[in-house]
Amino acid sequence: MPSLSLTSPLCQWALLGALALGLGSGVPAYGQAHVPPARAKIFVPGFHTYAAPLPSLPTKVMCIGDSNTHGVQGHTSYRYPLWFQLYQQRAVLDFVGTRFTVHNENGVTIPDLNQYSRYYTYFDRDHQAYNGIRSDQIVPLLGQAVSLTRPDIVLLMIGTNDIGQLGSGGVNNALHGIMDIVHSIRLQAPATTFLIANLPPIGPGTAFFNNAAHINTFNNQLPGVVANLDDPLSRAVFVDVHAVLDLQTDFLPDGLHPNFVGQAKVANAFYPAVISAISGSYRPMHLASVQLLDSSFESLGLADQAHSQQELTDWLYHTEPNLLRGVWNPDNVTYPGALGAGTPTGAEGDEVLALENIGGDPARAWITQIMPTTLERDKLYTVSVAIGHRAPGGSRGFSNFGGYEIQLLAGNRIIASSSNQVTPQPGTFETDTIVFDSTGAHQSIEGTALSIRLRQTYQQYGVGTDFDDVRLSVQ
Numbered sequence: 511m512p513s514l515s516l517t518s519p520l521c522q523w524a525l526l527g528a529l530a531l532g533l534g535s536g537v538p539a540y541g542q543a544h545v546p547p548a549r550a551k552i553f554v555p556g557f558h559t560y561a562a563p564l565p566s567l568p569t570k571v572m573c574i575g576d577s578n579t580h581g582v583q584g585h586t587s588y589r590y591p592l593w594f595q596l597y598q599q600r601a602v603l604d605f606v607g608t609r610f611t612v613h614n615e616n617g618v619t620i621p622d623l624n625q626y627s628r629y630y631t632y633f634d635r636d637h638q639a640y641n642g643i644r645s646d647q648i649v650p651l652l653g654q655a656v657s658l659t660r661p662d663i664v665l666l667m668i669g670t671n672d673i674g675q676l677g678s679g680g681v682n683n684a685l686h687g688i689m690d691i692v693h694s695i696r697l698q699a700p701a702t703t704f705l706i707a708n709l710p711p712i713g714p715g716t717a718f719f720n721n722a723a724h725i726n727t728f729n730n731q732l733p734g735v736v737a738n739l740d741d742p743l744s745r746a747v748f749v750d751v752h753a754v755l756d757l758q759t760d761f762l763p764d765g766l767h768p769n770f771v772g773q774a775k776v777a778n779a780f781y782p783a784v785i786s787a788i789s790g791s792y793r794p795m796h797l798a799s800v801q802l803l804d805s806s807f808e809s810l811g812l813a814d815q816a817h818s819q820q821e822l823t824d825w826l827y828h829t830e831p832n833l834l835r836g837v838w839n840p841d842n843v844t845y846p847g848a849l850g851a852g853t854p855t856g857a858e859g860d861e862v863l864a865l866e867n868i869g870g871d872p873a874r875a876w877i878t879q880i881m882p883t884t885l886e887r888d889k890l891y892t893v894s895v896a897i898g899h900r901a902p903g904g905s906r907g908f909s910n911f912g913g914y915e916i917q918l919l920a921g922n923r924i925i926a927s928s929s930n931q932v933t934p935q936p937g938t939f940e941t942d943t944i945v946f947d948s949t950g951a952h953q954s955i956e957g958t959a960l961s962i963r964l965r966q967t968y969q970q971y972g973v974g975t976d977f978d979d980v981r982l983s984v985q
C-alpha cells in the first residue's frame with residue numbers, strides 16, 4: 511500500500527482537519543488518519559471515545575459479581591490484592607466500572623484501613639459488583655457500564671445468591687445467568703475476554719448453608735458452560751477459586767465471604783488468567799480471511815413490500831424499545847426501480863436493513879457483525895455502506911430520513927466512524943465510506959477482532975433509515 515509522508519497534500523489535509531475539529535495536535539492513538547482521495551473526510555481514530563492522548567493504553571478490567579466482588583464487612587474483596595499483585599508486575603491496567611465503594615453494612619462504608627492501608631492510594635476501586643445480587647438480576651444493570659467502558663477483560667464470579675436464595679433451582683439460574691451476562695456484554699464489547707470463576711464453598715453461619723451442597727453441583731457444571739462460551743474472538747476461560755479456599759481458615763464468621771487471607775487466595779486464582787489475557791495466550795486469535803456474511807440483507811427472501819423483524823443469523827442486535835429494526839423489500843414508490851425484485855437505486859439486491867424510530871432515543875441501539883478477521887499492521891481497511899433515504903408516499907412510511915452512523919471496531923475500540931456524512935436524495939441510496947490505515951497501529955489493538963456496527967441516529971419519532979451492501983476491503 512502507498513504510505514503517506516508528513517508533507518504530502520493528503521496528510522496536510524488530515525492535520526488541518528484535525529485542528530479544525532478541535533483536536534489539538536491530534537496524533538492518532540491507534541494508527542494514521544487517512545483521507546480517501548475521493549472524499550476529503552477526516553478520521554482520527556480513538557478520539558470518539560478517548561479524548562486524551564494515550565501513549566500506553568491500559569488494559570481495561572471489569573470485575574463483576576456479588577458481595578464477594580463488591581466487598582463487605584470492612585473488606586475489599588479480592589480486587590485489592592489482585593490489583594497490587596498485577597501492579598507489581600507493571601501491568602498497565604485500568605479497573606473499570608460505574609461503582610467504586612465497598613458495601614455499606616452496619617454503617618461500615620469503607621474497608622478497615624489498618625488491613626487495607628493502600629486503599630486510598632493508587633488502588634483502582636472501580637468495579638461492577640452488587641451486594642446480594644443474583645446472576646439474572648445483574649444482566650440489566652451491565653448495559654450502560656459496558657457501553658461506557660468497553661472492558662477488555664471481565665472477571666466474573668457470580669451465583670452464590672442464586673443458590674442461596676433458590677436452592678437447587680439456583681444452579682440452572684446461575685448457569686443461564688452467566689451465559690446471559692456474557693452474551694449481553696459481547697453485544698457491546700465483542701472481543702472481551704471472560705475469566706469466569708466457580709463459587710467459593712459455603713460454611714455454617716449463614717442461612718445459605720442449607721443450600722451449600724448445590725455449590726458443588728454448579729461448580730461441576732460450570733467448566734462445560736465456560737467451554738461452550740469460549741470463542742476464538744472472545745475467549746471464555748474457567749478459573750477455579752473453589753479449589754484454593756479452605757472453609758476453616760479463609761472465611762469470615764458468616765461462612766460466606768472470604769476473609770483477608772481468603773481474598774488473597776481468590777486473587778491468586780485469578781492472577782495467572784489475567785496475565786495470560788493481557789499478554790497472549792487468552793487473547794482473541796488471529797484468523798486469516800475477511801468475510802462478511804449476509805452483507806446485503808438478502809437472507810430472508812422477502813416478497814415486495816414485505817417487512818420482517820426476524821433477527822438475521824449473521825448479525826448481532828443491540829436494540830432499544832424505541833428502535834424498530836427489521837429487513838424489508840421496498841416498493842418502487844419508496845425507491846424507484848424497487849418494483850418486485852428490482853434493486854433500489856444505489857442499493858444491492860431487493861432487500862435492505864430498516865432501522866426506524868418509533869418514539870425516542872435509539873442512540874444505544876445498533877446491529878453489529880463481528881468478522882472472523884483481526885486487525886493487522888500496515889493495511890488499509892475500507893468499509894462502505896449504502897445508506898437509503900425513503901421517498902414519501904411509499905408503503906412503509908418513516909420517510910423522514912433518520913440519520914446513520916457506521917463504526918469500524920478493532921476489539922472493543924472504535925477505530926473509524928462516520929456519522930451523517932452523506933445525505934442521500936429521497937428515493938435513493940448513497941454509499942458512505944470509512945477508512946482506517948493501520949500503519950503504526952498501537953499494539954493493543956493489533957490482532958483484535960474487527961467488527962462493523964450500524965446505527966440510526968436521529969431521535970425524532972417517525973424517522974427511518976435503510977442500509978444495504980456493507981463491504982469491507984483490506985489492502
Ligand SMILES: [Ca+2]
Pocket residue numbers: 604605606634635636
Ligand atoms: Ca479505573
Ligand SMILES: [Ca+2]
Pocket residue numbers: 806807808857858859860861862978979
Ligand atoms: Ca440488499
Ligand SMILES: [Ca+2]
Pocket residue numbers: 813814815839840841842848849850851852860
Ligand atoms: Ca421490491
